[in-house]
Amino acid sequence: MQNVNSEINDNIINKTTDKQVWKSLGFDELQIMEIVKGIENGIDVTLYCNTDFNAAQMKSLRLGIEEGIDVSAFAQPEYDCMQMDELKEWIRAGLLPDEVCNPKYSHSVMREIRLARKYKYDLTRFAKMGYSGEVLRQIRLAKKEDIDLTFFVEDNYDEYQLNEIRLGIHSCIDITKYLLHEYTGEQMEQIRLGLENGVDVSYYNMLGFSSGQMKQIRLGLEEGIDVSAYADPFLDAVAMKRARHKMSDKWESDEKSSLDELQTQEILMGLANGVDVSLYADPRYSFKEMEKIRLALERGSNLEGLLKYSV
Secondary structure, rough: HHHHHHHHHHHHHHOOOOOOHHHHHHOOOOHHHHHHHHHHHHOOOHHOOOOOOOOOHHHHHHHHOOOOOOOHHHHHOOOOOHHHHHHHHHHHHHOOOOHOOOOOHHHHHHHHHHHHHHHHOOOHHHHHHOHEEEEEEEHHHHHOOOOHHHHHHHOOHHHHHHHHHHHHHOOOOOOHHHOOOOOOHHHHHHHHHOOOOOOOOOHHOOOOOHHHHHHHHHHHHOOOOOOOOOOOOOHHHHHHHHHHHHHOOOOHHHHHOOOOOHHHHHHHHHHHHHHHHHOOOOOOHHHHHHHHHHHHHOOOOOOOOOOOOOO
């Protein structure tokens, strides 16, 4: 190992760009690319010329060095490339990253502590308690709106629930209507939206309803429909959507066609994977369009451009 390190140092000193030489020392193609780029760009690659770094880490360190950033504090294999990139943001902002220069902190935790500094709020105590970056984000956004989420954070609500609690407090609605740990963030959202729109959420703020079912009942209430005809936890969200559309005469007669086998398969797959199939359970979508929406929902991706018809 000592001989290998000596050879690496010799090649750095000699500014060797022969890829075969670096390959013989145990570097892969992508790592070699970052070493060669650094040498060609005239920087000292000593800080990252180590087989313990993957290519993404090497690239982050290389770009930092080329920018004139002192990366020595986090030029360690324990930091992933996203943590490295975030620590560079600290330095760019004129902040000392010492307090977050800890490989146990995810890049999102580091980021939220940095962003909270803009309005002189210190999130490090929450980071030390092991809260995720997503939870810290909710605390930061709440603090920006002069809302204190500390009680709810310490009461172990997750980031999705905290988001709905924060939005509810901001809207001055009665958040006690959905302050049950058993509610998911998606269920809380449907109750919050109902409260904001002035409907009677008692029709659906019960644990027996999924968020998709809650949504169909909420939309029916907002449309002035007698939802008691379909507000039944034994009816899935797709059946509720059909009932609501029929009652509101939302579909034209030529649109009230039935689902074919492939469309039905996409809906069943969505139900099996726990996504809100009511978003695409519409015969006007082709099965291919349904598939794209289903996959986006499963990944948690943005649905922009995929939803063509009103729910």
